[in-house]
Amino acid sequence: MVHVLYSGLGGHGAVMFGMLDAGFYADAEHLVLLTGVEPPLQDYVTRLDQRGMAWRYVPKQPGRGYVSFYKALRRAIFETDPDLVFVHGLATIPSVVWNRSRAVVLVRETEPQSTKSAKDWGSLAVAHASVDAIVHLTEDAAQTAAAKLRRLHRPGKVRIIGNGLDIEAFSPAPGGAERLLAGPVVRLGMVARLQPNKDHLTLIDAFDRLCAARPALDARLEIAGDGTTRSGLEAEIARRGLQDRVTLHGTLGADGVRDLLRGLDIYVHASLGETMSNSIMQAMAVGLPVIAGAVSGVTNMVTPDVGLLYPSRDAAALQAAIAGLLDAPEEARRLGAAARARALSQYDAKRTAQAYEALTEGLIRARAGG
Known part of the structure; x- marks a missing residue:
């Protein structure tokens, strides 16, 4: 299983670690690919190392080198012949378009609808054409995307799964x-x-x-x-x-x-x-x-x-x-x-992890034809 997420502070890491803490495919082999212009957040590195979980940083040069970045990331994603590729966000969509492996690819779509750029909308359209599932966090987000993409929208690929977090770790202070x-x-x-x-x-x-x-x-x-x-x-x-x-x-x-x-x-x-x-x-x-x-x-x-x-x-x-x-x-x-x-x-991450596992199992069965 390969996770692709932004290397710096953001919701991508919070959601992934919350799901892992909640037992998301605990028995699977995970590879985490941290990507972006920022070096990996030290907290991410520490938590991955503590789990004994493999990770790599695929850097991107700011403002240039898109083609070489996407090629390098695609190699890193598919060289291990994964069963599942879990992509957080739209920024790395070009890296999963050319998928010659048997991997199921799902995209967790996180960009706010009101602040999406033309590039973001283009990436989402490409995702609808090329990946197995697009997960929106809310029904409103899914409806806005459907209205914007129109004929490029593939409703059969859309699922709604909200975020979750470790509600025991994030608990109130004494008092x-x-x-x-x-x-x-x-x-x-x-x-x-x-x-x-x-x-x-x-x-x-x-x-x-x-x-x-x-x-x-x-x-x-x-x-x-x-x-x-x-x-x-x-x-x-x-x-x-x-x-x-x-x-x-x-x-x-x-x-x-x-x-x-x-x-x-x-x-x-x-x-x-x-x-x-x-x-x-x-x-x-x-x-x-x-x-x-x-x-x-x-x-x-x-x-x-x-x-x-x-x-x-x-x-x-x-x-x-x-x-x-x-x-x-x-x-x-x-x-x-x-x-x-x-x-x-x-907002319990256990519910989020269970929903993604159920979605993944369904996608794998569909890919296998049964």
Whole structure:
């Protein structure tokens, strides 16, 4: 079994490790191919080595070398004659188009529908023509793709399987929801790659407004993740004089993300579009109230019983939502407890692993003709 996923921080690794921890094909031989312009995340390497699981890094040069990259990745995927190729995301689709082996190829489609590029849509169309199954995370995502691709869409190949995570590893800090907003320092945070489809600038703006409106408030903003927008965020933080209040933690491993979330009072997810956010799932599993932008891929997760929504890009509305929870700590604690209950009932990686195993067995039987 070959897994193909992005080498840096992101939902790909979180989902794969959650499934492996839940026993996904525990008796199979796994090869993990980490690809991208970023070197493999050390947390991934450590966790794979601890499992004794084979892995390789297939690097890509930024902005060039697409053909050579796809050829190198295709060789790495098929040289072991796998039974299953599990591709996370659309970026590596050209590497699995020419499949001369007996491998079943399934694609886990993760790009937000609202932020897909023309290249992404082209890759998804190619996937419909060439792989065995395309897995969408939500029904909404599947319907949007069908409407966009039209005649290129192959409905018989489409399945809906939501993400999952290790809900025992991502569990609340001691004290549970009762600890929220109980200390002298209020801690807000967000976990996401620093890239254009994440709206960190609005988050920083809202936090600055909050601090200005409440000068006696001792508040901190913790941001985990790295990426192309980091330098711009650093400049914005400095321009606003927030260096002592806002921390950019960079890339954290799974334990680091969990520990960061456990130290927060409120989780804020400022984004321009999602499919099914692993960070929101992790925050909910840790028992945090969630405030998030009302965008596709978020509104189906953050409902009034577990959190608050604000109009995307509206810093004043985000500030008001945060202030509302600060003024109603019991409501924040109720939302946090409800978020944990939601994670237990809907986001357990064991359910995800079982769904993918059932799908894989069906694809293998179909490939074998029986």
